[in-house]
Amino acid sequence: SQKIEQNSEALNIQEGKTATLTCNYTNYSPAYLQWYRQDPGRGPVFLLLIRENEKEKRKERLKVTFDTTLKQSLFHITASQPADSATYLCALLSHNAGNNRKLIWGLGTSLAVNP
Amino acid sequence: GAVVSQHPSRVICKSGTSVKIECRSLDFQATTMFWYRQFPKQSLMLMATSNEGSKATYEQGVEKDKFLINHASLTLSTLTVTSAHPEDSSFYICSASYLARNYEQYFGPGTRLTVT
Numbered sequence: 001s002q003k004i005e006q007n008s009e010a011l012n013i014q015e016g017k018t019a020t021l022t023c024n025y026t027n028y029s030p031a032y033l034q035w036y037r038q039d040p041g042r043g044p045v046f047l048l049l050i051r052e053n054e055k056e057k058r059k060e061r062l063k064v065t066f067d068t069t070l071k072q073s074l075f076h077i078t079a080s081q082p083a084d085s086a087t088y089l090c091a092l093l094s095h096n097a098g099n100n101r102k103l104i105w106g107l108g109t110s111l112a113v114n115p
Numbered sequence: 116g117a118v119v120s121q122h123p124s125r126v127i128c129k130s131g132t133s134v135k136i137e138c139r140s141l142d143f144q145a146t147t148m149f150w151y152r153q154f155p156k157q158s159l160m161l162m163a164t165s166n167e168g169s170k171a172t173y174e175q176g177v178e179k180d181k182f183l184i185n186h187a188s189l190t191l192s193t194l195t196v197t198s199a200h201p202e203d204s205s206f207y208i209c210s211a212s213y214l215a216r217n218y219e220q221y222f223g224p225g226t227r228l229t230v231t
Contacts (some may be wrong), residue, residue, distance in 0.1 A: 004158075032218060043119075043208045043222030044159070089159070093218070102149070102174075103220065105159040 002028045006090055006106040014114055019077040021109045023090030026071060028104075030092040033066055033073050038087045038108065047088075048075075080113045087111070118142050119211050121223035128199055128230055135195045136226045138209030144189035145211035149220060150182070153206045165192055199230040 005024045013019050023033070032051045036044035050057045050066045050073065057064045063076040077084050087110045091103040118141040128134050138148060150162045150171075163179075165171035165186035173179045183195040192211075196203055206227055210220040 034219075036222075041206075041225065041227070043121075043210070043225045044220075045222065046219050049218060101147075101218070102161050102164060103159075107156075107158045 002026070002092070002094060002104055004090060004092060004104060004106040006088075007109045008107065010110040010112060012112045012114060013080055015080060015082060017080055019080050019084070019111055019113070021075040021088050021090075021111065023073040023075065023106055024071060025092055028071070028092060028094075029068070030094070032093050033064075034091045034093075034103065035062075035064055035073075035075050036089040036091060038089055040087075044089055077111075080111075082113045082115050085112050116142050117213075117219075117221040119145075119209065119221050119223040121209055121226050123226060124224060125227045126229070128228070130200055130230055131198055133195055133197045134199055134228060135193055136207055136209075136228075138192045138194070138211070138223050140190045140211045140213075140221070143211075143213050143221075145192070146189065146214050147212050148186055148192040149210045149212075150184060150192075150194050151208045151210065153208060153225075159208070162194075196228065199228070201230045204228055204230045 003026045034049045035047045038044040048064045050064045061078045065074045087108040089108040090106040094104050120139045122137045148165050151159045153159050162177045163171040163173045167189050171184040186192040208225040210222040
């Protein structure tokens with residue numbers, strides 16, 4: 001079955017450093033992959049989407065890479081700030097029984113940026 | 116833009132009663148809405164996908180008679196948890212997408228349901 005793995009341990013980094021989060025998947029070849037941010041008790045917020053034919057995508061301090069050979073995506077936050085502290089979720093496109101698009105979600109990695 | 120609201124944000128109900136949760140897209144027409152459930156330290160679990168005016172497609176293992184979904188308009192979907200039990204206590208989140216950017220989902224703030 002399709003499986004998504006994200007670092008289960010929380011990531012603690014110092015303000016100003018680059019945070020790197022990993023998303024690995026198996027038994028799957030998604031057309032695209034997305035990253036979301038979720039704060040406690042809130043719904044996720046869309047950050048970036050990267051397609052299977054793209055190697056890298058950037059948005060301000062965020063960078064996502066997508067290696068379909070390794071079946072892995074890396075999510076980087078450069079010049080991290082305490083406000084970046086949150087849980088970051090990786091999601092892959094799939095389809096349900098009605099052939100509607102749906103997302104399969106990783107457990108998320110908790111990031112804490114210390115001042 | 117692309118704001119989704121949910122109501123209520125928190126609800127406590129007695130076992131055996133029904134609870135309705137509303138999900139609204141405030142500034143766009145949501146062609147598709149999704150309902151998720153999230154338990155503590157667990158990933159988002161999709162419950163069902165609904166397109167406006169048609170029946171919802173439920174994921175395997177989700178009882179459609181227990182979790183009633185109505186998507187009567189392009190801006191409103193409701194989830195009714197019928198005959199709620201304590202094990203239904205969870206965080207319920209809706210999301211919506213629209214045709215032009217149908218690969219992105221815009222999430223509501225979630226509803227914390229506690230069944231006593």
